[in-house]
Amino acid sequence: MIGKKNMMHELPVEAYTSQEWFDLEQEHIFSKTWQFAGLVEDVSNAGDYISVQAGLNNIFIIKGRDNRLRAFHNMCRHRGTQLLRAVGKNQKAITCPYHDWTYDLEGKLVSIPKKEEEFPDLCNKELHDCGLNLHEASVDIFKGMLFVHPEKNAPNIMEYFGAIEPHLGPHIPEELIEYKEGIYSKEIKSNWKIVIENNIDHYHLAHLHEGTLNMYDHAKAKFGWEGPHYWFFEPLVKDYMNDLKNAVQSPLIDHVPMDKIGAYVPWFFPNIGLAESEASWSTFHVLPLAPDRTLVTFRTKTANVSEWEYTKQAAKSAMSSVWSKYGNKGKYEGDSSDPMASGDFMKEDIYACEQQQKSLSSPMFSVGAQAQRGEFAVSKFQSVVKEWIEKYRDNG
Numbered sequence: 001m002i003g004k005k006n007m008m009h010e011l012p013v014e015a016y017t018s019q020e021w022f023d024l025e026q027e028h029i030f031s032k033t034w035q036f037a038g039l040v041e042d043v044s045n046a047g048d049y050i051s052v053q054a055g056l057n058n059i060f061i062i063k064g065r066d067n068r069l070r071a072f073h074n075m076c077r078h079r080g081t082q083l084l085r086a087v088g089k090n091q092k093a094i095t096c097p098y099h100d101w102t103y104d105l106e107g108k109l110v111s112i113p114k115k116e117e118e119f120p121d122l123c124n125k126e127l128h129d130c131g132l133n134l135h136e137a138s139v140d141i142f143k144g145m146l147f148v149h150p151e152k153n154a155p156n157i158m159e160y161f162g163a164i165e166p167h168l169g170p171h172i173p174e175e176l177i178e179y180k181e182g183i184y185s186k187e188i189k190s191n192w193k194i195v196i197e198n199n200i201d202h203y204h205l206a207h208l209h210e211g212t213l214n215m216y217d218h219a220k221a222k223f224g225w226e227g228p229h230y231w232f233f234e235p236l237v238k239d240y241m242n243d244l245k246n247a248v249q250s251p252l253i254d255h256v257p258m259d260k261i262g263a264y265v266p267w268f269f270p271n272i273g274l275a276e277s278e279a280s281w282s283t284f285h286v287l288p289l290a291p292d293r294t295l296v297t298f299r300t301k302t303a304n305v306s307e308w309e310y311t312k313q314a315a316k317s318a319m320s321s322v323w324s325k326y327g328n329k330g331k332y333e334g335d336s337s338d339p340m341a342s343g344d345f346m347k348e349d350i351y352a353c354e355q356q357q358k359s360l361s362s363p364m365f366s367v368g369a370q371a372q373r374g375e376f377a378v379s380k381f382q383s384v385v386k387e388w389i390e391k392y393r394d395n396g
């Protein structure tokens, strides 16, 4: 494809800039797919809850007294007020802040203040038989992650994600631990698809990240698709692998066998990825906020060992010669406040995404060419977005 005007390979440029496209995606992609909500430990006890925006729906997951997870639309049946905010613990019941209608943890309406006086027509039946219980949604678990789906009878989660499972790392996230420093959020001034395309673009790894991710052997990367999902694996470079036990910056994850070491970076359609490595396991959640604004959140888990083990490993790693050759050097020279001189691969990626978004408004913008191997995933991802929009737009 040479200089095709107004197209980003498979999608029109407006798909990255217009409110109309953004609204179509919210309705036909984010409201019809399993959406990442958090990690299983976020709701570990009865009464713990977490809420999440899933396309047009705000949904909360709550653990009942029977230890079952349930999901409901976060919307009072009286006049729609949001019931629960963000994250919370030990909720005994769910009371709407507006007029105090109260639901139990199973979503049943259990009390209405001034019922006899104000709602005589609701008095002849038990409240939970009045058809005003919370609207049910679906919740399920995949690889230690909580997902919600706005439909009560959602498609089976393993049918949706299962085919990609053999391509994931051998990591067991439930055995790892998340420290406070393991959570990082950042608003990026670009369309959500540019963020994802950057993440699945193999071509840029050896270039944009020549000083930050060169401990992985990009030439030996393997990648492909299973349904709408992308998988990716690349091994460590030989020098690093040979001195791994000393050079690794934090303790190795002991349940990852040596012959499986490397970076697994899958992408689950539409908006959640993983980065599974020798010493960490991270989720990478991409939440579209506006056509040109995206919130990204990383949550990282590492080996469940003492702080002393972390201190010892950091000291060993600092003495390894591996890091003088690989990693943590900026692409440009300069002050570390410049993302391109920071030696931080995430800052490099954010910089590249924001610069691309800016160029989309130029009348001179066009996509020049596509690398056959390195960029094939970018146009494939665009085709999946396009198919999803067309399928649902035509079939309701």
Ligand code: FES
Pocket (backbone or CB within 6 Å): 076, 077, 078, 079, 080, 081, 096, 097, 098, 099, 100, 101
């Ligand atoms: Fe919830 Fe009125 S809107 S009680």
